[in-house]
Amino acid sequence: MTLTQLEIFSLVAELQGFTSAAHRLGISQSAVSHAIKALEQELGVTLFRRHQTLVEPSDIGLQLLARARAMLGLANTLQQEAADARGMKRGTLRIGSFGPTASIRLLPAILQRFRAEYPGIEVHVDEGPDRQVIQWLEERRIDVGFVVLEQERFDTFALCEDQMVALLPADHPLTAQDALPLRALCDDPFILTEAGSSELVSRLFAGAQLQPKVRYRCAQLLSTLEAVCRGDGVSVVAQASLPCGHDSRYVTRPLLPSVARRIGLAVLDRRQASPAALAFIEIAQNLTKASIFEPAHLSSKHSSPARR
The missing domain is CATH 3.40.190.10 (Periplasmic binding protein-like II)
Incomplete structure (x- = not known):
């Protein structure tokens, strides 16, 4: 068993393919296949299950993958x-x-x-x-x-730290307030950014025993911004995650009490x-x-x- 074999094994598992791993390593697919076969023969187990063009670690493969990494x-x-x-x-x-x-x-x-x-x-x-x-x-x-x-x-x-802020459409009635309690954000449809601090946002509402009306779960912050700008709902995001520069389509307001990230x-x-x-x-x-x-x-x- 060599470190090279373990590196190839780990990369095949990560990319779910022999060809992808070969491209990443800059070697031939046959070299990858040979390394995995040699490792399987030495260990006496099957490390991968083949599914057409994709491969995935077997149960013992997953167990050994953690050790290899x-x-x-x-x-x-x-x-x-x-x-x-x-x-x-x-x-x-x-x-x-x-x-x-x-x-x-x-x-x-x-x-x-x-x-x-x-x-x-x-x-x-x-x-x-x-x-x-x-x-x-x-x-x-x-x-x-x-x-x-x-x-x-x-x-x-x-x-460093920044603040969590409420994200509102520019014409939303809540923009008249200088700061907003979480409760004020529970009446509108809510947009949750999965790629951002979604766990922190969820914990904030749960800790306050509140349940936002989650309508959208966006994979990217830009999708959340566009949804808020269209008036589809409100959100809570980290201030430092927002683009630099002013955008007149949305408004941010501090939370009350303030929440640091x-x-x-x-x-x-x-x-x-x-x-x-x-x-x-x-x-x-x-x-x-x-x-x-x-x-x-x-x-x-x-x-x-x-x-x-």
Whole structure:
């Protein structure tokens, strides 16, 4: 059994295909098939079930997949620690990012500084809903991820916070109020953004023992914005996730009482985090302290430094 075989096994499971994995790795499909066959023969089990053009892990394949990803993660940490001893001239950093807040407001400036300081580190960025970033962390598909705090299952590092706001059509009667209680948003059809802080929004209403009339569940924030602008309903979103610039078609109002959303970085285990991941976290915290992030409503929040 080799790390290369485990990497191929993990990628085939992720992409659900031998051809897709071969394209991603830059090798032939026959090489992928050979590696999986050799691994299955060595372990004495069938790792995948074939369904026409797609494949999926078998029951034992799923069980072994978690172990394989853990082994690959530890191997990557070993490589990174060796790279750290050489001044981090080589290596790989896998980052998980979600939504406009992380991917547009925060990540570009952090990446620019990181690449300037560690040009030899190859950076991979995967984007998805915040709950998917959490899943990627648990499965060791990424080394570090942007998350909405608190996340007790991970080691986390706070970066900044913004406010949750009510999102209303420009001509809605509630725009006459300076701030809105959650109860005021329960009479209209409600639009829930699945890709945003949907769990936080759901917890807010549940904690207040309220039930919004959810009419739409939008996969993207832009879909939520368009639905609100059409007058299809109201919503609650994070202020920093909204596009920069004024749009006369919708209005935001603070919640009453105010609700903060804290953004940070997370690793599965700080003690096993790679030097590259810790360096990325340290740069992110330093930039937050310097207040370089826009817009201004992203205020900095700090935790202990990332360096061990």
